[in-house]
Amino acid sequence: MKGNNNKTENQLLVIFGATGDLNKRKLMPSLYALDVLNLLPEKLAIVGSGRTVLTDEEFRHSMIVAIREFSKEKDLSKVEAFASRLFYQTVNPSKVDDFQILNKRLESLREQLEIGSQNIIFYLSTPPSLYEIIPQGLAAAGLNNEEKGWKRLIVEKPFGYDLEGAEKLNTSLQKNWNEEQIFRIDHYLGKETVQNVMVTRFSNGIFEPLWNRNFIHHVEITSAENFGVGQRGGYYEGSGALRDMVQNHLLQLVSLIAMEPPASIDANAIRNETVKVLQSLRPISEDKVGSVAIRGQYVESQIQGAHIKGYREEAGVDPASKTETFAALKFYIDNWRWGGVPFYIRTGKHLPTKVTEAVIHFKPTPHHLFAQKGSCDTCNQLIIRIQPDEGILIRFAMKTPGAGFRVENVSMDFHYSDLSNVRIPDAYERLLLDSMTGDSTLYARIDAVMAAWKFIAPIQNAWKNNPEIPVYGYPAGSWGPDVADNLIEEPEMTWRHPCAALTSDENFCKL
Numbered sequence: 001m002k003g004n005n006n007k008t009e010n011q012l013l014v015i016f017g018a019t020g021d022l023n024k025r026k027l028m029p030s031l032y033a034l035d036v037l038n039l040l041p042e043k044l045a046i047v048g049s050g051r052t053v054l055t056d057e058e059f060r061h062s063m064i065v066a067i068r069e070f071s072k073e074k075d076l077s078k079v080e081a082f083a084s085r086l087f088y089q090t091v092n093p094s095k096v097d098d099f100q101i102l103n104k105r106l107e108s109l110r111e112q113l114e115i116g117s118q119n120i121i122f123y124l125s126t127p128p129s130l131y132e133i134i135p136q137g138l139a140a141a142g143l144n145n146e147e148k149g150w151k152r153l154i155v156e157k158p159f160g161y162d163l164e165g166a167e168k169l170n171t172s173l174q175k176n177w178n179e180e181q182i183f184r185i186d187h188y189l190g191k192e193t194v195q196n197v198m199v200t201r202f203s204n205g206i207f208e209p210l211w212n213r214n215f216i217h218h219v220e221i222t223s224a225e226n227f228g229v230g231q232r233g234g235y236y237e238g239s240g241a242l243r244d245m246v247q248n249h250l251l252q253l254v255s256l257i258a259m260e261p262p263a264s265i266d267a268n269a270i271r272n273e274t275v276k277v278l279q280s281l282r283p284i285s286e287d288k289v290g291s292v293a294i295r296g297q298y299v300e301s302q303i304q305g306a307h308i309k310g311y312r313e314e315a316g317v318d319p320a321s322k323t324e325t326f327a328a329l330k331f332y333i334d335n336w337r338w339g340g341v342p343f344y345i346r347t348g349k350h351l352p353t354k355v356t357e358a359v360i361h362f363k364p365t366p367h368h369l370f371a372q373k374g375s376c377d378t379c380n381q382l383i384i385r386i387q388p389d390e391g392i393l394i395r396f397a398m399k400t401p402g403a404g405f406r407v408e409n410v411s412m413d414f415h416y417s418d419l420s421n422v423r424i425p426d427a428y429e430r431l432l433l434d435s436m437t438g439d440s441t442l443y444a445r446i447d448a449v450m451a452a453w454k455f456i457a458p459i460q461n462a463w464k465n466n467p468e469i470p471v472y473g474y475p476a477g478s479w480g481p482d483v484a485d486n487l488i489e490e491p492e493m494t495w496r497h498p499c500a501a502l503t504s505d506e507n508f509c510k511l
């Protein structure tokens, strides 16, 4: 993994919610991967924390088990050595004294391991209900004080449940922590292929001149999953696809696709440009929501002979739930580059395959000289595949060999998997390393988070307050409600139906 020239200083990393799923599945395997790559600070103590009472040894053991289960590293021979960097401290967030005890423990670890300065990251991998109380407890124990070393706070999503909630959370955090100390995670920004959007656009002379309203017909972004909410029904009921995926991951992706070139790759220069996109999203008025935002919910179906439960039958879900598991939107970005270009985004659970991609549809030639095989108004497409089969594909028209001028669409593609020596790191590896070096480029700044909530707010309100806006049922395993197709109003144009493999030929999809 490259991209970070900052020296990683000695430090402590405290993970709240250390017995939880995110820590086991993502954080520990990512920290282990960084260790294997020799990217961790020379002196580092990783302190797991939570209400559960555990010894260091018990914590180490359960993390070794988790890394063995979830790590994608081939070499697991260093897991025990890695685990020697792990410690555990019980903290009940509602007990003020526990933060003092934590402070003392960190101090003694710092001395014992000769860490030197008091640089500490606090990672909130907990339920969102603790996002105010833990930072307050830390501050009350003086653990936000930067006199003898920096202090950083990583906050997982969701950052609030709506505009007001996000404002309230931010006000609470900023009483004790300044913006430079707060790192808001959106794990999509840590994905290699999401970062590659900027590199593709700004390090090639051939795309940028076409990247505007004069040449682009529309932009389509899909993030599909081929599974349901599983054990997360309780969480998902209070969230839904709009909050879970659109407000954060998809709008961040939109901002990278639509941003102006930054003057440098400095964190603020980049974030100044991405926020402008979010601030330029044309507001959708509540009375228009029904026609430009479609919500759906998967219903029971059979997939390859297996019975799939509907969302309302999932554990933790209200049998009369109106929570959307599918959302599709049409919107515009009101600025000079994008004036009049529709953006279509959709996401959903239990769609036919797991895939995230952005498709840039270019305008057709002004005059059709040749008879084209099949109807095609926007033949030229650039497909940026975020996952899986990460890569890029360009579609264009070519002459079919033989008499006359028959024209067919072909494609040129690049797949990261062709680079056999390249391993795509997990998003959390990059984000954890960046937080250790203090690089906030790939973390969401508060103005961007607020701009995204502001855009989403009327949709949330309309869906909440207006029962006449239907929640369309769609069979699990389908591409969502048919009515979502009508969002794309152009005749003979519809959403792409991507496969797991990056290919322009949707007929060859093996789902």
Ligand code: BG6
Pocket: 157, 225, 244, 245, 356
């Ligand atoms: C999370 C959502 O933020 O992103 C999940 O809460 C979703 O519901 C996940 O499954 C998707 O992430 P990825 O990296 O698998 O596309």
